[in-house]
Amino acid sequence: MRKWFVVACFALLLVGCGEREKVFVYQSVNDEKNKQEIQHLLKEAKGIDEANVIFLNDELVVAMQVKPWEKWHRKKVEEKWKSKFEEKFTNLNVTVSTDFKLFWETSKITEEQDQQAVHEKIQHLKKLAKEET
Amino acid sequence: MKEQQYNTLKDQLSPPTPYGLNLLKAFGVGGIICTIGQGISFFYMIFFDFTERTVGNPTVATMVFIAMILTGLGLYRKLGQFAGAGSAVPVTGFGNAVISAAIEYKSEGFVLGVGGNMFKLAGSVILFGTVSAFFVALIKLILVSVGVASW
Numbered sequence: 001m002r003k004w005f006v007v008a009c010f011a012l013l014l015v016g017c018g019e020r021e022k023v024f025v026y027q028s029v030n031d032e033k034n035k036q037e038i039q040h041l042l043k044e045a046k047g048i049d050e051a052n053v054i055f056l057n058d059e060l061v062v063a064m065q066v067k068p069w070e071k072w073h074r075k076k077v078e079e080k081w082k083s084k085f086e087e088k089f090t091n092l093n094v095t096v097s098t099d100f101k102l103f104w105e106t107s108k109i110t111e112e113q114d115q116q117a118v119h120e121k122i123q124h125l126k127k128l129a130k131e132e133t
Numbered sequence: 134m135k136e137q138q139y140n141t142l143k144d145q146l147s148p149p150t151p152y153g154l155n156l157l158k159a160f161g162v163g164g165i166i167c168t169i170g171q172g173i174s175f176f177y178m179i180f181f182d183f184t185e186r187t188v189g190n191p192t193v194a195t196m197v198f199i200a201m202i203l204t205g206l207g208l209y210r211k212l213g214q215f216a217g218a219g220s221a222v223p224v225t226g227f228g229n230a231v232i233s234a235a236i237e238y239k240s241e242g243f244v245l246g247v248g249g250n251m252f253k254l255a256g257s258v259i260l261f262g263t264v265s266a267f268f269v270a271l272i273k274l275i276l277v278s279v280g281v282a283s284w
Contacts, residue, residue, distance in 0.1 A: 100178055100185050101182075128182060
């Protein structure tokens with residue numbers, strides 16, 4: 001029993017060491033300057049743990065994980081970033097969410113190659129984000 | 134023997150209550166139950182179309198259901214004896230209260246026994262749960278109005 005406890009503790013420690021990029025950007029058309037600008041903007045933000053940014057045609061979806069204390073005012077954080085992105089990309093349809101579900105699903109999108117599938121998934125996620133109950 | 138004498142004698146004879154240990158046990162078991170709940174939330178979010186806003190309902194239902202099964206098997210009683218409030222305060226305590234009352238009154242028949250007494254214990258949970266939910270909502274409304282928190 002004690003041996004398994006020690007093994008579990010080590011496993012948890014090692015899992016904690018796994019490094020992931022803080023901001024991941026998916027683009028339908030590659031624009032390195034845009035990508036770096038967004039990465040810089042989100043990396044500088046103090047309350048954000050991780051973020052996935054998806055550019056697809058006229059859609060911009062930002063799914064982020066905020067730090068625990070920030071979860072008290074998620075809506076404020078979402079609104080702040082939404083207006084920030086809308087100012088920057090006036091011609092894009094911006095969706096910002098701090099929900100785990102959206103973050104998880106967008107993490108999977110980042111590996112998807114088929115743009116039609118990504119588009120469908122984004123529409124589904126936007127519908128989910130609006131659901132209240 | 135006077136009442137005061139009896140109380141002094143009782144205090145001298147009864148073993149001291151290990152408050153610290155009880156607190157630790159309740160904290161540990163309550164924490165484990167909440168961690169399981171968080172795990173179930175993640176399960177629903179990852180494998181089904183639930184968001185953080187909507188995942189509460191299926192998670193609570195699942196936790197209550199698990200507690201009901203454990204009560205039926207007689208395992209929740211053992212957990213309750215060990216952890217005390219740690220097993221009664223989380224939502225699983227509600228499932229335990231419903232099923233243990235149903236089992237207790239089974240001998241009095243299904244309608245008047247089980248049906249009539251099933252919510253004997255859990256009724257107070259529902260009542261005070263509703264009342265405290267009202268006050269929590271009121272506090273949140275005040276915090277939102279002040280600008281400290283948001284919906």
